[in-house]
Amino acid sequence: MAKAITADNDSKRQDGYQGGNSIAFWLVHVACALVLFTGVSWSAVAVGLATYWTRMFGITAGYHRYFSHRAFKTSRAFQFVLAVLGTTSVQKGVLWWAANHRNHHKYSDLPEDLHSPIQRGFWWSHVGWILSPDYDETLFERIPDMAKYPELRWLNQHYLVPPVTLAVALFMLGGMSWLVWGFFVSTVLLWHSTFLINSLAHVYGSRRYDTADTSRNNVWLALLTFGEGWHNNHHHFMNSVRQGFFWWEIDVSYYILKxxxxxxxxxxxIEPPARVRIPAAADARQLKAA
Structure with missing residues (x-):
């Protein structure tokens, strides 16, 4: 049974992320300080960028646009590849992530929304909710279309296997330098770039569409997250594979999927038709050529 998100359990919510999840989370941050001992090399930085970009695609194209929103179709084999890529980002299991994201859209910025900054503030929406052991359970009833695959259930349960495998492989291939830059530094940057969509994309930016929530478009977040920063667009038409609705809205994950x-x-x-992209008659003339 899902826990109700109400004011009655505010104190528990604010204290709930002080457990084991939180310790591991902060240890990864502390491990970034090892760059002081490993130094900086072109190969290590290149590996760090590669693992950031690859895993960002796994989260944005896989966890988000495919598993959460079914914005495109693919084979069962590539479905599993996307799940593994997303799981290497260390943001828990694919079914857990997608189930919670579907719930976010159902109750966006309402009390039942697990990570709304409007309801619970910046810190909870940024990291508190994902670290809280109170919400570790995967609610399979929210994602029955994906929960039917045994390989996804296995991966969801053993979500530490892919990131640990990645970390070991980096160490074996490039030593401590590749491990630090390619895993620890890359993971921390990946975490906070992704988390900023929850904590800032409902607070800072522009609103092209009058959605029922406070979602906003933010170009800087879009650049960091392969297009996820076009968040008001996304909440306007959530099943779109393309979150940058117009040519000037950079959306790297969409380009790759295309x-x-x-x-x-x-x-x-699934792409947004013109009638969806045009926000109002007053803007139609300006956007007609897009």
Missing amino acids: ALSWVGITWDL
Whole structure:
């Protein structure tokens, strides 16, 4: 049974992230200080960027646009690849993540929204909710279409296997320097870039569409997160594979998914039609050419 998100358990919510999840989270941050001993090299920084970009795609294209919103179709094999890539980001299991995200859209910025900054403030929406052991349970009833796959259930339960495997592989291939830059530094940057969508994209930015929540478009967050910062667009038409609705809205995950569709790896990409993209008659003239 899902826990109710109400004012009655505010104190528990604020204290709940002081457990084991929180300790591991902060240890990864502390491990970034090892750069003082390993130093900086072009290869290590390149590996750090590569693991950041690859895992950001796993989160944005996989966990978010595919598993949470079914914004495109793919094979069962590539579905598993996306799940593994997303799981290496150390943001818990794929089914856990997608189930909670679907709930977020159902109750966006209402008391039942688990990570609304409007309801619970910056800190809770940024890291508190994901560290709280009170919400570790995966509610499979929220995601029955994906929970039917045994390989996804296994991966959801053993979500530490992919990131630990990645960390070991980096150490074996490049020593401590690759481990620090390619895993610890990259993971911390990945975490906070992703978390900023929850904590800031409902607070700072522009609102093209009059959605029922406070979602906003933020170009800086979009650049950090391969297009996720076009958050008001997303809440206006959440099943779209394309979150940058117009050519000037950079959306790297969409570009990659579109390219994959050209070679048959993805298909049936849901794109926002013109009637959805035009926010109001007053803006139609300005946006007509887009």
